[in-house]
Amino acid sequence: DAKTTQPTSMDCAEGRAANLPCNHSTISGNEYVYWYRQIHSQGPQYIIHGLKNNETNEMASLIITEDRKSSTLILPHATLRDTAVYYCIVRVENDKIIFGKGTRLHILP
Amino acid sequence: KAGVTQTPRYLIKTRGQQVTLSCSPISGHRSVSWYQQTPGQGLQFLFEYFSETQRNKGNFPGRFSGRQFSNSRSEMNVSTLELGDSALYLCASSSGVGNEQFFGPGTRLTVL
Numbered sequence: 001d002a003k004t005t006q007p008t009s010m011d012c013a014e015g016r017a018a019n020l021p022c023n024h025s026t027i028s029g030n031e032y033v034y035w036y037r038q039i040h041s042q043g044p045q046y047i048i049h050g051l052k053n054n055e056t057n058e059m060a061s062l063i064i065t066e067d068r069k070s071s072t073l074i075l076p077h078a079t080l081r082d083t084a085v086y087y088c089i090v091r092v093e094n095d096k097i098i099f100g101k102g103t104r105l106h107i108l109p
Numbered sequence: 110k111a112g113v114t115q116t117p118r119y120l121i122k123t124r125g126q127q128v129t130l131s132c133s134p135i136s137g138h139r140s141v142s143w144y145q146q147t148p149g150q151g152l153q154f155l156f157e158y159f160s161e162t163q164r165n166k167g168n169f170p171g172r173f174s175g176r177q178f179s180n181s182r183s184e185m186n187v188s189t190l191e192l193g194d195s196a197l198y199l200c201a202s203s204s205g206v207g208n209e210q211f212f213g214p215g216t217r218l219t220v221l
Contacts, residue, residue, distance in 0.1 A: 034209075043113075043199050043212030044152070087152075096165040097142070097210065099152035 003027065004088045009104040018075040020103050022088030025069045030092050033064060035073045037084040038102070044087065047073065083107045111136065113202050113213035121219045127188040130216045134181050134202030140164075141183040142210060143175055146197040155198075158183055159205075187218075195220045 005023040012018040024033065034049040048055055048062045050071075055062045061074040075082055087102040114133045122128050134141050142165075143155040154167040158177035175185040181202075187194055197217050201210035 038152075043201070043215055044210075046209040046211065049209065096154045096157055096167065098154060099144075101151055 003031075003090045003098070004100050006086075006088050006100065006103045008101065009106065011106045011108055012075075012078045013108050014080060015077055018078040018082065018105060018107070020073040020075075020086050020088075020105065021070065022073070023070045024088070024090045027068050027090050028092075031090045032092070033062065033068075033071050034089040034091065034097070035060070035062065036087045036089065036099075037082075038087070039081075039084040044099075047086075078105075078107045080107050080109060113200055113211055115198075115200050115213040115216050117216060118214065119217050119219075121221060122190050123221050124190055124192060126190050127186065128190060128218060129184055129186045130198055130200075130218075132183045132185075132200030132202075132213060134183070134200075135211055138202035138204050138211075139181050140203045140205055140208070140210075141177055141181065142201045142203075143183070143185050144199040144201070145169075146199060146215070147195070152199070155185065190220045192220050194218065 032049050032051050035047040036044040038044040048057055048060050050062045050064055064071045085102040085104050087099050116131045140159045142157040144152050146152045156175050157165040161177045172188045177183045197215045199212055199215045201212045203210045
């Protein structure tokens with residue numbers, strides 16, 4: 001079973017920041033937080049991952065709380081092309097990926 | 110760099126038949142994972158191979174099997190197909206176990 005809880009769906013206005021929350025209250029010390037997204041009819045796409053520090057790349061920022069029990073993925077300026085299902089996953093480095101149901105993000109024009 | 114390629118992209122089979130799907134990872138990647146995606150169950154992990162050895166396995170019956178070749182290309186086989194095996198089968202490659210995974214476009218299998 002997935003070790004994360006995410007809202008089923010969210011809306012965000014185009015051009016605004018999209019903040020996607022994820023709860024992982026049972027995360028252990030050696031588990032990373034990964035985010036992937038899946039645009040309709042395509043394979044999932046890696047976005048970002050982190051262990052305890054906040055991370056940023058060209059796609060998004062990942063904010064992990066100090067107790068590591070939750071995290072937020074931030075898409076700074078959402079566009080229509082960001083409409084997708086976003087998956088939050090926790091795993092140790094050499095373990096399999098267990099996908100949950102994810103959050104269906106709708107970007108509104 | 111070319112991405113992950115999967116062949117065929119679409120496949121129609123009948124119950125009881127068997128099927129083999131192929132995955133070519135990104136050049137230099139040695140880890141290949143397979144997933145099944147259905148509307149009801151979502152994305153489910155099948156197995157992962159690294160350097161021709163199965164590293165992890167999901168909870169699927171023995172009808173689902175896979176292998177990896179010395180050039181890192183991988184195949185998965187499903188024998189005695191059932192209607193419930195209709196799904197999108199996704200392959201992902203990474204440079205090592207635990208690294209970020211790059212997914213292919215998938216093979217859509219329909220079992221009639």
